[in-house]
Structures are given as structure tokens and as C-alpha cells.
Amino acid sequence: MAGNSQRRNRRTSNKxxxxxxxxxxxxxxxxxxxxxxxxxARKGHVKNRVANAKAKQAHRRQVARRGGKGLSEMVxxxxxxxxxxxxxxxxxxxxxQQFIDNDERVxxxxxxxxxxxxxxxxxxxxxxxxxxxxxLNHQGLVLQVPPYEYAHAEDLAAAAFDDGEDPxxxxxxxxxxxxxxxxxxxxVSAFGGHGVVVPERRxxxxxxxxxxxxxxxxxxxxxxxxxxxxxxxxxxxxAGITVVGLAADGDTEVGELExxxxxxxxxxxxxxxxxxxxxxxxxxxxxxxxMPGGAESLNAGVAAGVVLYEAARRRA
Numbered sequence: 001m002a003g004n005s006q007r008r009n010r011r012t013s014n015k016x017x018x019x020x021x022x023x024x025x026x027x028x029x030x031x032x033x034x035x036x037x038x039x040x041a042r043k044g045h046v047k048n049r050v051a052n053a054k055a056k057q058a059h060r061r062q063v064a065r066r067g068g069k070g071l072s073e074m075v076x077x078x079x080x081x082x083x084x085x086x087x088x089x090x091x092x093x094x095x096x097q098q099f100i101d102n103d104e105r106v107x108x109x110x111x112x113x114x115x116x117x118x119x120x121x122x123x124x125x126x127x128x129x130x131x132x133x134x135x136l137n138h139q140g141l142v143l144q145v146p147p148y149e150y151a152h153a154e155d156l157a158a159a160a161f162d163d164g165e166d167p168x169x170x171x172x173x174x175x176x177x178x179x180x181x182x183x184x185x186x187x188v189s190a191f192g193g194h195g196v197v198v199p200e201r202r203x204x205x206x207x208x209x210x211x212x213x214x215x216x217x218x219x220x221x222x223x224x225x226x227x228x229x230x231x232x233x234x235x236x237x238x239a240g241i242t243v244v245g246l247a248a249d250g251d252t253e254v255g256e257l258e259x260x261x262x263x264x265x266x267x268x269x270x271x272x273x274x275x276x277x278x279x280x281x282x283x284x285x286x287x288x289x290x291m292p293g294g295a296e297s298l299n300a301g302v303a304a305g306v307v308l309y310e311a312a313r314r315r316a
Contacts, residue, residue: 073145075208076138078105084143085112088219089211093120097129097140109141148206151224153232156195157239157263166263167241168311171197173229173279174270175300178204181223182213183301184268189217191308192315196221197265199229213301230278236265237284243267245275245283246303254287254310261314266307271299 072092075084082105085091094113100106113119129138160167170188175181181204185196204210205225211218226232233243241263246254254260267283269275274297280286289298289306298306 072147073208074133075143075145076133076136076141078103078109078139078141081141081143082109082112084145084208084212085109085116087212088216089143089208090146091116091119091143092146093122093144095122095124095129095132095142095144097138098123098125100140106141143208145208145211148223150206151195151222153197153224153226154235154239156197156222156224157236157241160194160263165194166315167236167265168193168263168308168315169195169197169236169241169265170304170308171226171229171233171265171267172203172269172300173199173267173275174202174273175268176202176204176270177300178207178210179213180204180300181206182210182215182218183299184304185210185214185221185223186217187301187305187308189214189221190305191312193221193308196223197226197229197232198223200225200227230282233265233267233279233282237282241265242285243283244285244287244307245269245280246289246307247275247280247286248288248297250286250288252285252287254289254307257285257287257310258314259285260307260311264311266304266311268300268303268307271297 075081075089075091081094085094091113094109096106096110110121113121124132126140129140129142132142156169157167160169168188168191170184170193172181172184175184175198181196181198187193188196198204206218206223214221237243242259243265244257244259245267246269260266267275267279269279274280275283287307289303291298297303
């Protein structure tokens with residue numbers, strides 16, 4: 001009887017019914033997965049790590065060329081480094097190549113850095129300087145310039161009003177040469193202006209070249225960056241500030257505009273293209289500089305000096 005019971009149980013346990021199957025997983029596991037990707041695309045492979053590192057370096061160089069925010073700038077070469085130190089360009093570190101030929105330019109640069117104080121002196125092998133400068137001809141001297149701390153556009157007007165003065169501000173539209181920016185900063189400082197506004201994109205920034213052209217005035221004249229120049233100008237208008245654009249076909253000569261004696265933002269475009277359409281339409285007035293000599297246009301630095309002089313004359 002016991003044997004019969006065991007046989008019945010085995011038959012019952014082997015009875016067909018609902019069971020968990022593979023769901024086609026075994027069949028899919030036998031299917032091909034396509035061609036093997038190259039080593040540079042396989043995660044963890046040494047060639048993949050090298051490719052990723054190169055991509056990051058290329059991205060950093062691209063951002064640096066665009067003048068990205070928060071990036072340090074490198075001044076390279078014996079004469080450029082000496083001139084930057086002499087002209088008061090801000091600097092954090094002076095890198096000097098090991099076993100460098102100690103000529104007069106090198107000695108002068110080292111003395112300037114030591115006299116200014118606050119600049120770290122670092123000795124580095126040539127290979128390291130080559131890496132830092134992407135292979136540029138550094139001649140054994142590399143100066144690190146810290147990122148410029150831009151102001152906010154609204155702060156320029158607020159500071160003037162707080163001092164009981166009518167704001168006198170210059171905004172640049174499409175000016176891409178840092179030397180022009182530096183020249184404008186110098187003119188704004190000379191004629192008692194309260195700062196300069198530049199767009200965040202497609203515009204010159206406060207590089208070492210701009211600092212040098214400003215000849216020390218950049219330390220006391222703030223430069224602000226605006227995400228959208230048109231909106232920044234509209235905000236100035238809401239604050240009671242007149243926006244005056246400089247244009248070759250302006251309706252009024254600069255010497256005839258009484259508004260320059262009050263709170264004003266002077267907008268200057270690029271030498272070739274002038275003001276962009278939206279910026280020009282935003283301006284309250286478009287003025288021109290008479291040029292009897294027949295020149296077609298002036299660069300931004302010279303044009304700013306002419307209009308700022310007229311504004312300062314009216315305020316005197």
C-alpha cells in the first residue's frame with residue numbers, strides 16, 4: 001500500500017500545469033548583439049579614458065576662447081608678462097621655468113612681481129609650462145590673471161543715485177576688441193562716468209589686454225555684464241535714465257542733445273556694423289558725431305571719449 005501511495009504522489013507531482021517559463025530570454029540570449037564597439041567607446045578601457053580626457057581638454061580650450069566665466073587667463077612670453085606686471089594687470093601667480101636664462105627681462109619681471117606683493121612665484125619645468133599654455137612660446141615666463149569680477153548693470157545706476165549724482169554710463173553693443181573696451185573704461189574714468197556695461201555674449205571682456213589699455217583705471221571703474229543688453233537698457237529707462245545711441249545717421253548732433261546733461265546711458269556699437277536693430281530701436285535718441293574730415297566712423301574708444309566730453313561739459 002505504501003508503494004502504491006508513493007507512485008500516486010509521483011504521478012501527481014509530474015502532472016502538467018502552469019509553470020514559470022523563460023519568457024523567450026534564452027532565445028534572445030542566443031541572438032547577436034551587433035559589432036563590438038571600438039576600444040575608445042568601451043567604458044573602462046584605457047583608450048576610452050584617454051578619449052574622455054582629450055574631450056575635456058578640448059572643451060576647456062573652447063570655453064577659454066569664448067571668454068567663459070570663472071576662468072583664469074594666462075599671459076605668456078617675457079615681454080608680455082613684463083608689460084602686464086608694469087601696467088598693473090591683476091595677477092595671482094608668476095610661473096618661472098627651471099634653469100631659465102636669467103636675462104634682463106626676466107630679472108625685471110621678477111622684481112616687479114616681488115615689489116607688487118601678493119603674487120606667488122612658482123618654479124616649474126618646461127614641460128609643465130608647455131602643458132599650461134597649450135604649447136605656446138612662453139619663453140619661460142607665464143603670468144596667471146584671475147577672472148574679472150563683473151558688476152551687475154543695475155548696481156552702476158544705484159551707486160550713482162546713492163551718491164546724489166546723475167548716472168553717466170556707457171553701454172557697448174557688439175564691441176569685440178578688448179583694447180577698445182579698455183579705452184572706453186579709461187574714458188569713462190577720465191570724464192567722471194559710473195561704469196561700463198557689456199553683453200555677456202559676443203562681446204569683449206576684461207582680459208589682460210583690456211586692463212593694459214585701461215592704464216590702471218579699470219581698478220576704479222566697474223564693468224558690468226548684461227545677459228540681454230536690450231532688457232538692461234529698458235530697465236535703465238524705467239529708472240528714469242535716458243538712453244542715447246550713437247549712430248552715423250542719427251537725427252541730432254551730439255553737441256545739440258541737452259539730455260546728455262542729466263542721467264544718461266550712452267550706447268556705442270561696433271565700428272563696422274554700428275548698433276544692432278533692437279538696441280537702436282530701444283534708444284530714446286540717436287545722435288551723430290560730426291566729422292568734417294570725412295571719416296566714415298570712429299572706433300568705440302574714440303567715440304566714447306567725444307560723447308563723454310560733451311556730457312561732462314554739460315554737467316560742469
